[in-house]
Amino acid sequence: MHTIWKGSISFGLVNIPIKLHTATEDKDIKLRTLHKQCHSPIKYEKVCPVCDVEVKPEEIVKAYEYTKGKYVVLEDEELEKLKKENEDRAVEIVDFVKMEQIDPIYFDRTYFMSPSEGGVKAYSLLRKALEETAKVGLARIVIRSKEQMAVIRVFENTLLMETIHYPDEVRKASDVPNVPAESDLSEKELETAMLLIDQLTSEFEPEKYTDEYRTALMELIESKQNGQETVTAASAKETPSNVTDLMAALQASIDKTKPQQKTGEKKKRVLTKMKKEA
Structure with missing residues (x-):
C-alpha cells in the first residue's frame, strides 16, 4: 500500500512514528471528451x-x-x-472524545495508519487504550499544504485517521431554503411511518451495497466494445514548416526554368551554326 505521508503522533510523552496510507479509492469510470466529427480527444x-x-x-x-x-x-x-515547516511537526493529539459526539457532517477523508520502525509498541499501546476507553483522539495534522483536524480511531485492529472539517467550513443548516417548520401530523401517519422504518431496519452490511450505475455503465461499454461499436481517433495533420515550404518553392522554380534553359541553349547553337555556314 502506497505511503502518502510520514511523521509521528504524540499524546503526552508518548511518540509514535507512523505512515499514512489512503484508505479509500475513487472507482468512478472516467469518460474522455472527443470531437464528434473525427473522434480525436479534445485539448484543454x-x-x-x-x-x-x-x-x-x-x-x-x-x-x-x-x-x-x-x-x-x-x-x-x-x-x-x-x-x-508545518509538515515536519508531529501530529499532536489535543483531546480525547466520544465518537458519537462528532456528527458525520464533519468527516472528510480517511487514511490507514501503520507504525514506522521503532513504533510498533507505542502504536499497540494507543490502539489498546482507545479500545478500552471507547474514545477517539482529536489531532492536528498538515496534509497537502493544509492544516486539518483529524480523528484517530480503531478500525479492524488498525489505527485509522479521518480528517474533519473545521466548524467554519460547515455551512449552517439554518441557511437551507424551504425547510418546513413543525407541521401537523396525525398519530396514524406517524405510526405508519415508524412501522415502515421497523420493517426496513437491518444490520449494516456494506458488502451488499453496490454502485448500480457504475455496473450498468461498465456493462454498456463492454457490450459496445464486444459488438465492435468503437471509433478510432483521426491522425493529426502535420503542418508543413516554413523551411519545407521554402524548399518546395525553390525546387518548383528550378524545375520550371529547366525547359527554358534547354530551349535557349538549342536556339543559340542553331544561330552559331548558321553564322559558320554563311
Missing part, C-alpha cells in the same frame, strides 16, 4: 485572455485574490518552505 489549453496566447507551466504563478482584480503573488519557494 491554458490561455491568457489579455495576451491571447497559450501559457506554459513555467509561466504560471500562484496568487491570492484579496479583492476583485487585486492579487498577492506567492512564490513556489515560499509555499514550499511553509509546507515543509
Whole structure:
C-alpha cells in the first residue's frame, strides 16, 4: 500500500512514528471528451485572455485574490518552505472524545495508519487504550499544504485517521431554503411511518451495497466494445514548416526554368551554326 505521508503522533510523552496510507479509492469510470466529427480527444489549453496566447507551466504563478482584480503573488519557494515547516511537526493529539459526539457532517477523508520502525509498541499501546476507553483522539495534522483536524480511531485492529472539517467550513443548516417548520401530523401517519422504518431496519452490511450505475455503465461499454461499436481517433495533420515550404518553392522554380534553359541553349547553337555556314 502506497505511503502518502510520514511523521509521528504524540499524546503526552508518548511518540509514535507512523505512515499514512489512503484508505479509500475513487472507482468512478472516467469518460474522455472527443470531437464528434473525427473522434480525436479534445485539448484543454491554458490561455491568457489579455495576451491571447497559450501559457506554459513555467509561466504560471500562484496568487491570492484579496479583492476583485487585486492579487498577492506567492512564490513556489515560499509555499514550499511553509509546507515543509508545518509538515515536519508531529501530529499532536489535543483531546480525547466520544465518537458519537462528532456528527458525520464533519468527516472528510480517511487514511490507514501503520507504525514506522521503532513504533510498533507505542502504536499497540494507543490502539489498546482507545479500545478500552471507547474514545477517539482529536489531532492536528498538515496534509497537502493544509492544516486539518483529524480523528484517530480503531478500525479492524488498525489505527485509522479521518480528517474533519473545521466548524467554519460547515455551512449552517439554518441557511437551507424551504425547510418546513413543525407541521401537523396525525398519530396514524406517524405510526405508519415508524412501522415502515421497523420493517426496513437491518444490520449494516456494506458488502451488499453496490454502485448500480457504475455496473450498468461498465456493462454498456463492454457490450459496445464486444459488438465492435468503437471509433478510432483521426491522425493529426502535420503542418508543413516554413523551411519545407521554402524548399518546395525553390525546387518548383528550378524545375520550371529547366525547359527554358534547354530551349535557349538549342536556339543559340542553331544561330552559331548558321553564322559558320554563311
